[in-house]
Amino acid sequence: xxxxxxxxxxxxxxxxxxxxxxxxxxxxxxxxxxxxxxxxxxxxxxxxxxxxxxxxxxxxxxxxxxxxxxxxxxxxxxxxxxxxxxxxxxxxxxxxxxxxxxxxxxxxxxxxxxxxxxxxxxxxxxxxxxxxxxxxxxxxxxxxxxxxxxxxxxxxxxxxxxxxxxxxxxxxxxxxxxxxxxxxxxxxxxxxxxxxxxxxxxxxxxxxxxxxxxxxxxxxxxxxxxxxxxxxxxxxxxxxxxxxxxxxxxxxxxxxxxxxxxxxxxxxxxxxxxxxxxxxxxxxxxxxxxxxxxxxxxxxxxxxxxxxxxxxxxxxxxxxxxxxxxxxxxxxxxxxxxxxxxxxxxxxxxxxxxxxxxxxxxxxxxxxxxxxxxxxxxxxxxxxxxxxxxxxxxxxxxxxxxxxxxxxxxxxxxxxxxxxxxxxxxxxxxxxxxxxxxxxxxxxxxxxxxxxxxxxxxxxxxxxxxxxxxxxxxxxxxxxxxxxxxxxxx
Ligand code: P53
Numbered sequence: 001x002x003x004x005x006x007x008x009x010x011x012x013x014x015x016x017x018x019x020x021x022x023x024x025x026x027x028x029x030x031x032x033x034x035x036x037x038x039x040x041x042x043x044x045x046x047x048x049x050x051x052x053x054x055x056x057x058x059x060x061x062x063x064x065x066x067x068x069x070x071x072x073x074x075x076x077x078x079x080x081x082x083x084x085x086x087x088x089x090x091x092x093x094x095x096x097x098x099x100x101x102x103x104x105x106x107x108x109x110x111x112x113x114x115x116x117x118x119x120x121x122x123x124x125x126x127x128x129x130x131x132x133x134x135x136x137x138x139x140x141x142x143x144x145x146x147x148x149x150x151x152x153x154x155x156x157x158x159x160x161x162x163x164x165x166x167x168x169x170x171x172x173x174x175x176x177x178x179x180x181x182x183x184x185x186x187x188x189x190x191x192x193x194x195x196x197x198x199x200x201x202x203x204x205x206x207x208x209x210x211x212x213x214x215x216x217x218x219x220x221x222x223x224x225x226x227x228x229x230x231x232x233x234x235x236x237x238x239x240x241x242x243x244x245x246x247x248x249x250x251x252x253x254x255x256x257x258x259x260x261x262x263x264x265x266x267x268x269x270x271x272x273x274x275x276x277x278x279x280x281x282x283x284x285x286x287x288x289x290x291x292x293x294x295x296x297x298x299x300x301x302x303x304x305x306x307x308x309x310x311x312x313x314x315x316x317x318x319x320x321x322x323x324x325x326x327x328x329x330x331x332x333x334x335x336x337x338x339x340x341x342x343x344x345x346x347x348x349x350x351x352x353x354x355x356x357x358x359x360x361x362x363x364x365x366x367x368x369x370x371x372x373x374x375x376x377x378x379x380x381x382x383x384x385x386x387x388x389x390x391x392x393x394x395x396x397x398x399x400x401x402x403x404x405x406x407x408x409x410x411x412x413x414x415x416x417x418x419x420x421x422x423x424x425x426x427x428x429x430x431x432x433x434x435x436x437x438x439x440x441x442x443x444x445x446x447x448x449x450x451x452x453x454x455x456x457x458x459x460x461x462x463x464x465x466x467x468x469x470x471x472x473x474x475x476x477x478x479x480x481x482x483x484x485x486x487x488x489x490x
Contacts (some may be wrong), residue, residue, distance in 0.1 A: 005475060006412060011421025013085030013473040014078060014444065017132035017177065017379050019061045020430035022091060024068035028107040031097025032137035034145075034196055035061045040436030040451055043349060046189050047436045049198065052137070058453060060436045065429060065447045066457050068131070068209040071115055073459065074428055077445055079122035081465060082472035086124050087376050087423040089116070089132035089177065092158055098468075099136030099154050100143075112162070116169040126170045127311075127376065127423060129239065130223065131161055132177035133193035133433055141330035142406060145196020146212035149293065152219040159223040160230075167231045174311050174376065175220035178241040180268040184334035185209035189434060207290045207334075214241035217271045218298045222304025235308045237374060238272035240265075242312040242361045246319045247340050260330040261320050261337065273310055273369040275303040287329055309420060310369055313377030314404070317341065317357035349381055349440060355403035362411035362419065372418045377403050381432060382441035384462065392446045392462035395481075401464070402479045409476060424468075444468055 019035035025033075032053065039048040039059045050057055067074060076088055092099065094108030118124050135145055136154075145149055163173075182194040185205040191197045195212040199205045220238065227234040245261035247254040263280055270278050276299070285292060319341040322330070344354040358378070365373055380400040384392045401424055411417040429443035437451050444465040449455035470478050 003449075005477065006409070008475070009084075010419075010475060011085040011127070011374070011423070012476070013083040013087060013124070013127070013421065013423040014081070014425075014427030015087035015423040016067070016426050016428065016430055017063070017129065017134070017433075018089045018094075019132070019134045020426075020433060021065050021067035021088075021428065023062060023064040023066045025059075025062040026112055028094060029067065029097055029105045030091065030108060031090060031093040031099070033093040033134040034140060034192060035134050037137060038192075038436060042435065042437075043440075046187070046434070049188065049192055060431045060438065060451070060453065063453060064431050065438075065449060067428070068111070070457070070459075072118055074445070075118045075122065075124065076117075077459065077461070077465075078119075078124060078427055081444060081469045083124050083427070084124075084472070085127050085172070085421055085423055086119050086427060087127035089129035089134065089161055091134050093134065093136040095134060095161055096154065096158050097138075099139035099158075101148075102157075103347070104158075104165075107159070109165050112166065113169075116166060120169060125172065127172040127174070127179050127421075128162075128166070128170050128376075129174040129430065131155065131163070131175070133195045134140075140196040146215045147195075147208070149215055151196075152215050152222065155219040156222045156226060160226050163223075163227050163230045163234070164226055167234075171233060171235055172374075173227060173234060174239040175223050175272075175307075176216055177239050178313060179216055179220070179238065179272075180214065180240045182209050182213060182267050183265045183268075183332075186333060186335040187260055193433065205291075207288070210285070210290060210312055211292050213268060214292055214294055214298070217268065218301055220272055220307075221275075221301045224305035224307055225301070236313040237309040238269050238307045239311040239313070239376060240269045242314050242316050242365070244357050244361055244364065245271035245338075246317060246341065248319045248321040248341075251322070253326065254320070255329050257320050257322040257326065257332070257337070261318075261332045261334075264332040265334075269294075269310055269369070270366075271302055272307050273371055275306040277302075284329055295427045307371070309372040310365060311372055311374040311376040312365070313425065314358050314361060314363070314375060315378065315380075316347075316351040317344065317354040317360075318352070347380055348383065349435075351381070353380070353400065355407045358404050359407040359415070361413045362408065362417045364414055366415075366417045372420045374420040375408065375422045377423070377425040379442045381442050383439055384441045384446060386446055386448070386460065389458045392460065392464075394462045394464045397462070397464045398467045398481065401468070405471065405476060405479055
């Protein structure tokens with residue numbers, strides 16, 4: 001790495017997830033997924049999870065932005081931006097519509113053949129998440145999602161089918177998207193999207209979360225092992241939402257609280273990267289009386305199936321504070337324990353925008369895991385205005401991304417952190433995961449569609465499209481708006 005430059009093979013690109021762009025929810029034999037039974041919400045409330053698909057409800061993921069049909073034009077636009085990589089996911093329920101079949105659905109497999117071929121045509125490297133908030137809905141109703149150990153088998157069968165099928169097309173894989181979102185176990189959305197679980201009255205949501213997450217880290221470790229048997233060149237990563245939790249003050253108990261919060265949010269990647277449970281957590285299970293189904297064979301698999309790299313999303317940072325009545329465990333409940341950080345601004349959706357937190361995170365993960373890191377999501381959800389001549393002046397998005405790229409470069413160039421690539425969220429406008437809104441826009445490409453499902457679905461390049469095109473063309477040297485501050489020319 002030169003003083004200014006990033007590695008020549010740096011994977012610049014953009015990211016999406018299948019259910020947030022594809023639509024065609026019942027085309028090509030696809031089964032329902034958890035994303036297909038979630039309605040749209042507003043700026044500050046949560047999506048409703050309905051009992052199957054109900055008449056009279058609006059499900060924004062059913063059509064999304066119709067990427068399933070429009071991907072050739074969209075991938076062409078990604079190529080025009082200069083993407084070296086494109087992160088998407090495989091909709092599990094296209095491949096195993098119910099989830100518990102023995103044989104995969106050929107029509108579903110063919111769709112991703114076409115999509116990956118289209119990417120490769122432009123030398124765009126696919127980066128593929130196996131499960132991005134889209135478990136087959138039948139696994140929820142029949143098995144309770146990852147409440148059941150059986151779901152490990154369904155997942156590994158799916159993983160094996162796609163590893164075999166795309167072994168010459170895809171090299172970079174991720175197992176579970178933001179597996180650690182469910183550390184916020186009191187939020188119905190996270191347990192449902194991560195694990196296909198709805199907590200029942202009287203249940204201990206935290207215990208349910210730990211059991212399901214255990215099955216997921218085991219499933220992930222098995223997938224890593226299967227992947228390496230099929231193709232030793234595969235790079236299989238874990239994927240966490242990296243929102244660091246800072247102590248609100250320098251009071252020692254606040255620091256301890258923040259440390260526990262970090263442990264609670266990142267034990268997932270501890271297990272996936274290091275192959276064993278951290279000591280604090282096994283002690284915690286004992287203290288809480290959680291008698292989990294964790295076998296010796298599971299522990300051996302966790303050890304054998306550690307990941308090759310760590311992918312993560314970065315949107316925001318959090319802060320926390322100890323209360324006067326902490327238990328000995330400093331038990332962390334994300335819905336209860338976060339406080340506002342007065343030093344950072346917030347997005348329109350209340351997300352705390354903190355570019356320096358990205359440099360902090362890159363260093364923190366590098367110190368902890370000693371693995372290559374891949375920033376597979378970073379971006380800002382914002383209201384965009386399409387002008388009469390189909391322009392979008394999204395300076396706020398450019399500012400957000402530039403400020404984060406600056407910090408990424410500092411981490412790489414000044415701190416020596418190995419970063420494989422950067423795929424901001426999102427390549428093209430998507431359906432927001434938490435709100436189901438189209439109006440919480442993230443893309444470089446505007447899609448004409450509103451929160452209620454109307455619009456022409458036409459695509460328009462935003463100002464950020466042209467800006468990012470120059471960022472990639474100069475390998476991150478020119479982050480200016482007008483192209484006049486290219487530091488390669490300095
Ligand atoms: P939306 C919470 C916190 C951080 C990232 O999020 C999160 C979530 C879940 O909402 O999700 C990731 O659309 C996720 C994407 C999602 C993106 O961030 O809720 O991997 O699927 O769209 C942005 O604004």
